[in-house]
Amino acid sequence: MKKSSISRRNFLNNAAAVGVAGIVVPTIITSCSKKTKKEVALPTMLDQAPDGPVLKAGLIGCGGRGTGAIIQFLSAGPNLKVVALGDVFPERIEKCRKKIMDKKGQEVPSENCFVGFDAYQKVIDSDVDVVILTTPPVFRPDHLAAAVQAGKHVFAEKPACVDPVGARSVMASAKKAEGMGLCIAVGSQRRHQRDYVATWQQVQQGLIGEIVGSNCYWNTGKSWYIKDPDPSWSEMEYMLRTWTNWTWTGGDHIVEQHVHNIDVINWFTGKHPIKANAFGSRIRRKIGNQYDNFSVDFEFENGTHEHSMCRQINGCSNNVSEFIQGTKGSSNCQNTIWDLEGNVIWKYEYPLDAQGKPTRTVSVDPYLQEHIDLVTAIRTNKTINEAEDLAISSLVAIMGRTSAYTGKQVTFEEMMNSDLKLGPKVFEFGPVDIDKSVPLAGEAYTPEVRRPS
Structure with missing residues (x-):
């Protein structure tokens, strides 16, 4: 950087x-x-x-x-x-x-x-x-x-x-x-999702007070493509057909997928983090050069913190959500606001189904x-x-990824000044001249490194 x-x-x-x-x-x-x-x-x-x-x-x-x-x-x-x-x-x-x-x-x-x-x-x-x-x-x-x-x-x-x-x-x-x-x-x-937008309105109007902390998660099973390369494929074709496995093509899943949750916190707070301290690792992933888990402590300019967590490993607890804590209450950002005693003080009213019961979906799909x-x-x-909002949220995710890859604290200003550009200089089918190694943070443990007596 x-x-x-x-x-x-x-x-x-x-x-x-x-x-x-x-x-x-x-x-x-x-x-x-x-x-x-x-x-x-x-x-x-x-x-x-x-x-x-x-x-x-x-x-x-x-x-x-x-x-x-x-x-x-x-x-x-x-x-x-x-x-x-x-x-x-x-x-x-x-x-x-x-x-x-x-x-x-x-x-x-x-x-x-x-x-x-x-x-x-x-x-x-x-x-x-x-x-x-x-x-x-x-x-x-x-x-x-x-x-x-x-x-x-x-x-x-x-x-x-x-x-x-x-x-x-x-x-x-x-x-x-x-x-x-x-x-x-x-x-x-x-x-563009109506329950999120209505909840955002309530938060902006001060229903939970000043935001003092937040959490966001995208913990799911594996969502990458496992493909055995066709012998006729060049390295470039293989990497593009399995692009969710390579940092240069997809940014790693903290950027490609978890950016959704990071963006929600940016949106609700009206700010973006200025520092990241993170760790991550590669436990189950078999191809590519990405991690399969990240945990990031994001810090905002006013000293508040956001815990960001994402994981793509089968057989673990799943959680895709956001949460914000305020001085007067809290919210899951999607449809509910609680007071400090845990009582529901506002809830989004979903449309009714044919039997007159509330659904759990908005009337228009947000992708539409x-x-x-x-x-x-x-x-x-x-x-x-x-x-610009998407670029900022993406850069925050990149800041978290960089901190995990390096094991160092990384700032948003450093990211704004970084000359890091991933991928080959020329896009063409054939060999891909880039570093394909898996990032390793910190120094290797050796027998010479002993616990203090």
Whole structure:
């Protein structure tokens, strides 16, 4: 990590000074430190986007998440079309085309289906209004920059990046997009999930008082792909087909998956941690070079702490959740607020089922809602831009990963100044010239290291 003095604020000011215009409208309203209750309005969340001229979308990354995202985009409202697809693997494009036809009755012309590492630019250069970015996250910063440069609205999956260089690139693209009046929605779907949003409103209005601590978890069984390499695959193809196993392609699961929970705490507190002290290890994972567990003590500027924990190991206790403690109460961030004695003082009212009983799901799936919100923003000229928030949450996760990998305390300022950029210099099928070793923190234990008598 290179030490200098580039804070997030200074970086964004410098980006604006060299021509990246615009001010990012914050999606976070902070009021929990106020002693008097402040009224905070809920954002408008429609069940369907309004009608308007046809919006044409191009999908970059046609795997399972990309296919799901394009179907959700097409379901967000009327007059939505997909006209171009891009991926490095042709069979993924064909599978995605078939799903689009089966689910939505739309045929994507074969001449608008692009294969290769340059397919993203060909999709962007097609006659599209919206670009959907769902490739492995190592490609996200460059693809976002190209889409914004071309004047396209964007939906970008999480995380924003896998390294600090990528995070700063996304922040700069967010500034540029804002100046151009472009909309960017991202895959932090809890910010579009109605129970989370309603709970956030109550917290911002001061129902739990000032936030003094938080916890977040993504502890589940294994969720990586175990694939025996086909003898015909090059090393690059193998790594891309098993991208959730490699730090350079996915960022490790603290970044690729746990970023959701980290982002919730950032959102509810209206802040981001400035320090991380972490540990992690690799116990069960068989391929790739990632860890399968992390535990991070994040510290905020005001001295409060957040415990972040994530694990991908079968046969262990599972927990995917968030929790915040305030001076007057606490919340699980999703649907319930308690007072200091543990009494429920507020609860989200879910829709009723056919028997008149409350369900445990919101009326609109958040994966669909984020596309409804994007299309609504485009058609009502009310710009949304969520890229900077996602970049910050991704960089916080990278800070935790870096602390665990090194065994050292790491600061957000160090991450903002770091020149770490993961992955090969050239993307092409063949050998991948990168370090593939598993990170090891601290010094090796040897017999010479003895316990004090």
